[in-house]
Structures are given as structure tokens and as C-alpha cells.
Amino acid sequence: MQFETVKSFLLCVLVGISLLLTFALWSYKPDIERFTEDVVEDSTDLGGTEETMDSLVAPASIIFSNGDNYFGFTDPNDRKSLYEDIQSWSLYDFRTTSSNGPPSETNQVEIVFPDSIPMALAGNLFKVNGDVNFPEWGFERIFITFNQDTNSMNMIFLSENGDQQATAVVNNSEKHERLWEYLTTYEGLSEFSRVETAGRTFYVPSNRVEVSTKSIAVQSINSRHMVDALFTNSDLVSRNRVSENEIYFTDSARGIMRVYPNRRTMEFQNPLETSYEQMDPVELLKQSSANINDHRGWTDDYHLMDLNINGSANTVSYQMYYEGYPIFGNNYSSIIEQQYRAEVLYQYNRPLFDLGNYLGEDDSSELMSGSEVIDHLENSSDYDMEKVYDIKVGYDLTYQSDADAITLDPSWFMDYNGSWQKIDFQDDSQQHREGT
Structure with a gap:
């Protein structure tokens, strides 16, 4: 009888241990990274935004022409503001005709894009009224000309090879006045120089450009x-x-x-x-x-x-x-x-990073003028100006080794034979001038 009691006791102990082990297995959560469906749904969000075509496609420059004088925005944020306003204009009487190249009006505005944009996207980028059959060619430049008698404007999409154009009318005296004011007061504008090479026509600032070096925290993705x-x-x-x-x-x-x-x-x-x-x-x-x-x-x-x-x-x-x-x-x-x-x-x-908080900037310095850059390239044995498609001021990105941060250093860059590169001035300090 005593032996049966011991067996019963041992059986109860074993059953208890079995239950404890089963519970432990069910409740155990391993400390490893698992890709469950819920995690996938959350983790495929990189934390950025959703963008539309009209925000992704933006011009590289907007140039105001007054005869042989050219002007562009001193602050590129002003260019962005104007372009966003242009995108809200109502475009009427859209028509396609042959062309002999850019318009010849003394006063006009030229919007230059970084690459050819399909005309079929014009309806996504601008407010085109009516049912329009867009042509199949692409455009790199839009010209805006002025009709002073009616306070209206023509928006001209020029085909990439210059033999076709699509024209729309802007019947808005307020918008007409705003653009005309830029051409008469030059407020917020700086002088630019027109450069023509075998690749394309582009514009560079005629005077020195003042941009500060920036330090920015980054967050890894x-x-x-x-x-x-x-x-x-x-x-x-x-x-x-x-x-x-x-x-x-x-x-x-x-x-x-x-x-x-x-x-990163x-x-x-x-x-x-x-x-x-x-x-x-x-x-x-x-x-x-x-x-x-x-x-x-x-x-x-x-x-x-x-x-x-x-x-x-x-x-x-x-x-x-x-x-x-x-x-x-x-x-x-x-x-x-x-x-x-x-x-x-x-x-x-x-x-695999996104820009975070602004950490500060170095003392303001001036880059050499666009005219000086052109002179340097024309007199350099390392470059062929006929292979220069574009030149612009941009930021040169470098990582700060001692922090989760980057440095954005203003420099001159060029599209050379279809590839963007920093312009080599041999002594890099040549392109920087101390500010006054």
C-alpha cells in the first residue's frame, strides 16, 4: 500500500513538471528578430512621405531674360515657391505646332528641367483645362512670354530637338504682374551668364555665390x-x-x-x-x-x-x-x-539614412563666380568644354566619423559627358573665397 502511495506521488510530480514545461514552452518568447506579418506591415514604412508626380518633377533653374541679360533667383527656395505657383495656373487653349526653336521675345521666362520630361505628364504637372491629346515628344524647357495688351501670358513647351512646341494661354493679370515685376525690379534675383556648348545651353551665376557649410544629424534606416x-x-x-x-x-x-x-x-x-x-x-x-x-x-x-x-x-x-x-x-x-x-x-x-536636426554651420564663405569657373574649365587641359552639359552649385556630402552626422560643403559641380562630378580646381580652396 505504501509502495502504491509513492508511485502515485511520483506520478503527480511528473505530471506537474510536464505541465510546467508545457507552459514555459508556450509562453517563451525568444529574443531574436522575427519577420511576422504584423512586423512586415509596420517595418516596410521607412518613415518618409508619399510623393506625387508634380512634386518629384521640378526645374533645375528658372531664368528671366531681358534681351541679352539673364537673371535667376539668389535663393533657390524662391525658385521652388514660384514654380509651385506656376503649377496652380489655369492653362487654356492648348495647341501643338511646329517650331523654329526658342521664342525670340525680348522679355521672357525660361524654366529648365534636369532631363527630358514626357509631354504626356504635362497634365500631371500643371492645371491644363479641357480635353487635351498630348504629343508623344518630351520637353526640357518651358518658355513664358508676355501679352501686354491683354495682360495674359503664353506658356510654351519646347520639344527636346526644338522643332515642335505646345502652347497654352494663361489669362491671369495677377500672375502676369508678378512675373513682369521680376523682369523690371530684379528683386530677389542675381545676374546669370548664358553658356553654350555642344551638349546644351545652360546658365551660371555671374557673381560669387554665398552658401554656408552645414552640419546635419542623420538617422539610419x-x-x-x-x-x-x-x-x-x-x-x-x-x-x-x-x-x-x-x-x-x-x-x-x-x-x-x-x-x-x-x-549608409x-x-x-x-x-x-x-x-x-x-x-x-x-x-x-x-x-x-x-x-x-x-x-x-x-x-x-x-x-x-x-x-x-x-x-x-x-x-x-x-x-x-x-x-x-x-x-x-x-x-x-x-x-x-x-x-x-x-x-x-x-x-x-x-x-539608408534620412536627414535629421540641423546642427549648425561654419562661417559664411563665397564660392568663385560661375564666370570664373567657366574660365577655369576653358583654360584647363583636363576638361573639354564641349563635353560640359551643365554646371551648378551644390552640396558635397561627407560623413562625420565621430558622430551620426554629415557635413554639406558647398561646391561647384558639372555634368561632364553625362555624369555629374565635383569640379577639380587642383587646390580645392581656390573655389572658396573668404566672405566679407
Whole structure:
């Protein structure tokens, strides 16, 4: 009897231990990063905004012409403000005709875009009234001319090769007066010089440019967010550290993503997508912007930089801006670039940080004038001016090694033979002049 009692007691103990172990297993939460469905839904939001076509496509410059005198905004934020106002204008009597190049009026406004924009997007960028059949060509420049008798204006979209144009009428005396005032008072404007090369016509500031160096805190974007955004099943993605400055993600099927922590960038490629089909440029822009909107990838101020459709790729690039100036960096530290094949995302390269709090600035300094830059290039044996497509002031991005911050140093940059690069003045201090 005593033996049976002991057995019963041991059985009760074993059952109790079993229940405790079962409860522990059910309630145990391992301290590892898991990609559950709820986490995927949250983590695919990079914390940026959703953008529309009219905010992504913006001009690189707006030039006021008075005969052979040219003026542009001293503060690039004023250019942005005017362009946003122009986008709200009502455009009437849209018509397409042949052209002999830019209009010849003495007083006119020229809006210059960084690349050719499909005319089919005009309805997305501007307030075009009526049913319009947009032509298939693209434009890089819009000209605004004045009708003084009626206080109206003509907005002229000039085709890329200059042999076609689309014209719309702006019947708004208030807008007419605002633009005409710029051409008569030059308030907020600085003198620019017109430069013509074999590549294209562009404008540079005639006088020295005053821009301060900026220090800005940055916040890193968790690479897991991009894993969730780019891979169909994040549970199948393996993570391998190739070196201190490179981490390799792959699902052994759809894609390969390389993350570079030292420069806070990522590069994704879908190696299985080898077929190529040339896309319509409008569809490419719409698909690219929608893809980035899906994970709220516009973490800073980005604008269309390049739209390239050729025999091997459908590529679109967006450049980061700060206070109206473009930012230039290395290895996609200031560029979002996507490439599509057969309407499927093939490559996606971008920064893995967003700009945070403004930390301060150095003493104000002056860059050499655009005229001095042109003289330097024309007298340099290292450059061929016929390969210079554009020149502009921008920020040179560098990382501060001792902090989560970047430095934006104003410098001169040029589009040389289709690729943007910082202009080499040999002694870099030559392009900076001490402020007064």
C-alpha cells in the first residue's frame, strides 16, 4: 500500500513538471528578430512621405531674360515657391505646332528641367483645362512670354530637338504682374551668364555665390525594413556579414541586397530578371514613384534627376536636395536609383539614412563666380568644354566619423559627358573665397 502511495506521488510530480514545461514552452518568447506579418506591415514604412508626380518633377533653374541679360533667383527656395505657383495656373487653349526653336521675345521666362520630361505628364504637372491629346515628344524647357495688351501670358513647351512646341494661354493679370515685376525690379534675383556648348545651353551665376557649410544629424534606416520591402518572403532571407563594412542579404531566389553600414547605403539586384523590354517613360516614372511610395521611401527632399530608356535598361534617378540645392555624394549616398526589366524591379540603390536636426554651420564663405569657373574649365587641359552639359552649385556630402552626422560643403559641380562630378580646381580652396 505504501509502495502504491509513492508511485502515485511520483506520478503527480511528473505530471506537474510536464505541465510546467508545457507552459514555459508556450509562453517563451525568444529574443531574436522575427519577420511576422504584423512586423512586415509596420517595418516596410521607412518613415518618409508619399510623393506625387508634380512634386518629384521640378526645374533645375528658372531664368528671366531681358534681351541679352539673364537673371535667376539668389535663393533657390524662391525658385521652388514660384514654380509651385506656376503649377496652380489655369492653362487654356492648348495647341501643338511646329517650331523654329526658342521664342525670340525680348522679355521672357525660361524654366529648365534636369532631363527630358514626357509631354504626356504635362497634365500631371500643371492645371491644363479641357480635353487635351498630348504629343508623344518630351520637353526640357518651358518658355513664358508676355501679352501686354491683354495682360495674359503664353506658356510654351519646347520639344527636346526644338522643332515642335505646345502652347497654352494663361489669362491671369495677377500672375502676369508678378512675373513682369521680376523682369523690371530684379528683386530677389542675381545676374546669370548664358553658356553654350555642344551638349546644351545652360546658365551660371555671374557673381560669387554665398552658401554656408552645414552640419546635419542623420538617422539610419534599419536594413530590415528594406528586406521586408524587397523580398517576397522575409523569413527565407539569410543575413551574412562579408566584412565590417558590407552585409549580404539573399533569399537564394529573388534577390541580393548589399548593405554598406559605413556609408549608409544599399544596393539591391534581382539576378533572375534577365529579359528586357523598353518601357514607356511615363509608365516608368509612375511605376517607380508608386514603388517607393509603397514603403514611404521619400525620406528627404528628392527630385527627378535622370530618366534613361535605352537598349539595356529602364532607369530613373532621383536626387536629394537641401534648402533648394542638390546634394552630391558617392555610392548612392544622395541618389535613389531604380532600374526595371520587363516592368519588374531589377535594381534599387539608395541611401539608408534620412536627414535629421540641423546642427549648425561654419562661417559664411563665397564660392568663385560661375564666370570664373567657366574660365577655369576653358583654360584647363583636363576638361573639354564641349563635353560640359551643365554646371551648378551644390552640396558635397561627407560623413562625420565621430558622430551620426554629415557635413554639406558647398561646391561647384558639372555634368561632364553625362555624369555629374565635383569640379577639380587642383587646390580645392581656390573655389572658396573668404566672405566679407
